[in-house]
Amino acid sequence: xxxxxxxxxxxxxxxxxxxxxxxxxxxxxxxxxxxxxxxxxxxxxxxxxxxxxxxxxxxxxxxxxxxxxxxxxxxxxxxxxxxxxxxxxxxxxxxxxxxxxxxxxxxxxxxxxxxxxxxxxxxxxxxxxxxxxxxxxxxxxx
Numbered sequence: 649x650x651x652x653x654x655x656x657x658x659x660x661x662x663x664x665x666x667x668x669x670x671x672x673x674x675x676x677x678x679x680x681x682x683x684x685x686x687x688x689x690x691x692x693x694x695x696x697x698x699x700x701x702x703x704x705x706x707x708x709x710x711x712x713x714x715x716x717x718x719x720x721x722x723x724x725x726x727x728x729x730x731x732x733x734x735x736x737x738x739x740x741x742x743x744x745x746x747x748x749x750x751x752x753x754x755x756x757x758x759x760x761x762x763x764x765x766x767x768x769x770x771x772x773x774x775x776x777x778x779x780x781x782x783x784x785x786x787x788x789x790x
Contacts, residue, residue: 653699654691655721658711659764664742665703666690668762672741673723673734675701683707713764717749720759720767726774734770735760743768 693700743760
């Protein structure tokens with residue numbers, strides 16, 4: 649099965665979240681909507697990838713962002729110079745550098761927190777999906 653991944657999150661300020669993620673991660677606005685059944689939203693990401701973020705805000709009900717310190721989005725940046733530059737851009741964009749709750753992410757990465765407490769890890773490493781899967785793909789391997 650092939651799928652496109654959307655990470656949907658309520659935010660307190662769509663314009664500010666959009667500015668931070670576009671500036672810090674070089675995301676572009678893919679789509680947006682206003683007052684769709686009481687919701688405003690924006691989709692951000694990189695063109696041509698299999699994922700994007702959707703930030704929403706309800707006009708009718710208070711939906712307070714409620715992330716935990718282990719709710720992470722991890723982006724793998726294998727080139728050390730690209731990683732260092734990306735970390736600097738995150739700070740300039742308004743993200744706060746924070747210590748990761750899980751020490752694994754501190755060994756080769758940096759954790760940043762946005763205005764609502766959502767965390768993004770920039771990992772100076774490479775991720776590959778072409779290795780042997782842990783299960784046969786038909787059932788969970790717990």
